[in-house]
Amino acid sequence: MTLQRLDIQHIRNITQESINPSPFINIIIGDNASGKSSLLESIFILGRAHSFRTSKLKNVISHDKDFFIVSGSVVGADRQSLRLGVKFDSKAIEIHVNQQQSHKRSDLAYALPIQLFYSKSYDLLESSARFRREFLDWGVFNTEKSFLLAWRNFRKILLQRNELLKKKQVKYIKFWDKELIHYALIINQFRCQYLEAFTPFFIESCQFFLPTSHINFHLNSGWDISKTLSECLALNLENDLRFGFTRFGPHRCDFSISVDGYLSKDVVSRGQLKLLITCLKLAQIRMLKSTFSISSTVLMDDFNSDIDFDNRNKLLSYLSSLSCQVFIAGNSLSEFGDLLDINSYGVFHVKHGHVSQTN
Ligand SMILES: Nc1ncnc2c1ncn2[C@@H]1O[C@H](COP(=O)(O)OP(=O)(O)OP(=O)(O)O)[C@@H](O)[C@H]1O
Ligand SMILES: [Mg+2]
DSSP states (O other): OEEEEEEEEEETTEEEEEEOOOSSEEEEEOOTTSSHHHHHHHHHHHHHSSOSSOSOGGGGBOTTOSOEEEEEEEEOTTOOEEEEEEEEOSSOEEEEETTEEEOOHHHHHHHSOEEEEOGGGGGTTTSOHHHHHHHHHHHHHHHOTTHHHHHHHHHHHHHHHHHHHHHTOHHHHHHHHHHHHHHHHHHHHHHHHHHHHHHHHHHHHHHHHSTTOOEEEEEEOSSOTTSOHHHHHHHTHHHHHHHTSOOSSGGGOEEEEEETTEEHHHHSOHHHHHHHHHHHHHHHHHHHHHHHOOOOEEEEOSHHHHSOHHHHHHHHHHHHHHTOEEEEEESOGGGGOOOTTOSSEEEEEEETTEEEEEO
């Protein structure tokens, strides 16, 4: 999907701006506090209906206003155009897809698959497993349409099971476990299939950025797979009753990466860790594009602070070769090095919340 036009109203220090981005690389430059991250945040909200900078959308509304609107037109590989819009007024969020009000964030996420790189992205391998599951499931969600339904059904039954555990209603737990296991195995199978296809793309991007390291990807399904999930739930029922929640299943899935036989988070430098995470994300983008013809929208905030100059240049040419739409924010054009190798790019200057395009 390519964002052809973006309209922003009342997002942080941006009062009202419209841009027509390049379908390839878009460089956003401006001083500190000019509004670069707010511009990226607007695009993120258009694709996800939430922010990557705050859990409260209220914080995103410009201080002297009582709502924000972000809208835009996206065009897919089939050349079909979709109009997306998100409005938030402190109380309710409205999502529009082609003028029709939708209740589903997933409608936006399918229309504008966003891959975000920002300072917190680089904590992926050290932070809570929830973020790694989100990373993995973003790929599965975009490539396997029935994943979302299986995940929603599983979540519903899991919440119910946890309630029953708290109330110690063992008889009903056993009844619901059949259904829980049914959806759990579907989810696990989708993830395994995804990873089988994903791993070669990941190894390829690692060879580009970390050519001397031997890198492996390990999935933990969320339970001891030498046993069936049914056995595992039965064996752990007593402890689950004590804790009041289900401790094994796909909701506890995780992954790790080893470099030269050692767990990455224990041995690699901070710079290498950032490159590994960059490779994970690039592999998802490339796999979506080459296997499913789905073009991701890539957002990169604070380009210069996370990756060194040489690797920034490599990253730009890698992104350029993917032919997907990229928005990268930095303080000045010099941070982006030699742009001669980049096929097509647009430059946007942000100043006091105003965005202007230069050639
Ligand atoms: N709700 C809001 N209403 C109005 N202004 C806001 C709001 N939230 C944040 N701001 C201000 O918007 C300005 C732009 O912030 P933003 O984070 O987009 O800047 P930036 O260009 O990314 O800066 P940096 O280079 O430091 O990352 C800042 O001055 C910030 O204080
Ligand atoms: Mg910023």
